[in-house]
Amino acid sequence: MSSQVSTTGSALPPDAPGPHSRRLGVIAVVATFGGLLFGYDTGVINGALEPLKEDLSLTAFTEGFVVSILIFGAAIGALVGGRLSDKYGRRHNILMLAGIFVLGTLGCVLAPSWEVLAVFRFILGLAVGGASATVPVYLSEVSPFERRGSLVTRNEVMIVSGQFAAFVINALIFNIWGEHDSVWRYMLLVAVLPAFALFFGMLRMPESPRWLVLQGRDDDALAVLKQVRSPERAEAEMAEVHALAEEEKLSQTGGAADLSVRWIRRLIYIGVGLGVFQQFTGINSVMYYGTQLLGDAGFSSSSAIIANTLNGLFSVLGITVGLLIMNRIDRRTMLIAGFSLTTLFHLLVGLSALLLPDGTAKAYFILVFVVLFVFCMQGTIGPLVWLMLAEIFPLKIRSFAIGVCVFMLWIANAAVALAFPPVVDALGIAPTFFIFVGLGILALVFIITQVPETRGQSLEELEARFRREYS
Secondary structure (H helix, E strand, O other): OOHHHHHHHHOOOOOOOOHHHHHHHHHHHHHOHHHHHHHHHHHHHHHHHHHHHHHHOOOHHHHHHHHHHHHHHHHHHHHHHHHHHHHHOHHHHHHHHHHHHHHHHHHHHOOOOHHHHHHHHHHHHHHHHHHHHHHHHHHHHHOOOOOHHHHHHHHHHHHHHHHHHHHHHHHHHHHHHOOOOOHHHHHHHOOHHHHHHHHHHHOOOOOOHHHHHHOOOHHHHHHHHHHHOOHHHHHHHHHHHHHHHHHHHHHOOOOHHHHHOHHHHHHHHHHHHHHHHHHOOOHHHHHHHHHHHHHHHOOOHHHHHHHOHHHHHHHHHHHHHHHHHOOOOOHHHHHHHHHHHHHHHHHHHHHHHHHOOOOHHHHHHHHHHHHHHHHHHHHOHHHHHHHHHHHOOOHHHHHHHHHHHHHHHHHHHHHHHHHHHHHHHHHOHHHHHHHHHHHHHHHHHHHHHHOOOOOOOOHHHHHHHHHHHHO
């Protein structure tokens, strides 16, 4: 945020509590159902995959394809969703996404073959990617500057909570109706409920005041601000919204032409590296295939799906800890510690799979090390990469550059999701996790040699520094 906006914000009347605070809280709850759906739809395949494989006769390749096609859809949805949000409004976009969530979910539930399932998984991916691009922007634009950080990070918490909810619901459904061939359809169908809640909830939510100002609708923007601020704060804050609108116009002037500038190319290279190496930790191989992984480690089908809920629980705990400590530790220190720990637990999973005899002890050792990996990843690398992507780019190219980096992050996510089942099928658990060890070492070299420290500096100071160091 520019110094102009920060100065404007500091001169505003304080955000005193009142009825508007409750209204803002309701808006945050409703909007973050988009994050919950993001988490549920990416996590539900985890427990549904085993019965789905038997019902639709999936091979290792088609299994990876059905899982990863959602992520390829999300990469496209993130690119397109941001553009549609700018053109038609944040609220309108979230309503449309809720409809796509419903369509995609029902299509998956009724799919007669894996090919049809893949088509509707791709449609779901468009909604997931669109939500990832739209919901945080909507939350940031309706929130007062004092609460912006806490309200926006609720969406991250809702994403991992959605994955945790998917794991728990899968375990319950499997242990009640597991004998039915179509039990996976029940698991997927549950996602319709939060999709309907998002759609009908957003019908009663306001549009972003910042977007309304960009459209020249100042009276409508002020009316929205009066819903979520005290009357005197709403009037005063219109000046800040206008300043943010000017920032928005400036942020849209950057584009591919700026890649001719050496220091900007260097920053995008760093941003892409952060996003790709975040996904090459293999976190989503656990989030998507954790139940199968634990089954391969030695758990029975019913035990594996229950044990997998620990991955969801420790994901939520990890991101909670990460958000608490993020502003107290240097970014580079936290990244190096995170990649060191995740690489260590990859090594321990691989050694356990390789050296321990088959049996209960082996299964539990692998479970413990996988859970600790998830906790360390979500407590450090997971939220920190998103924060650094928001920090390192100058305003002029921020929208374009983050779009490029997030697109590459989604593609890396999809590549891991596509490759994991056939690699495990061909090589086994131990060699697969040793590959992650190698990628972790490469990530550490990249962080140590390429990634700058950004904590404790304003965005303007960072831009001046990067111009000086990378030109």
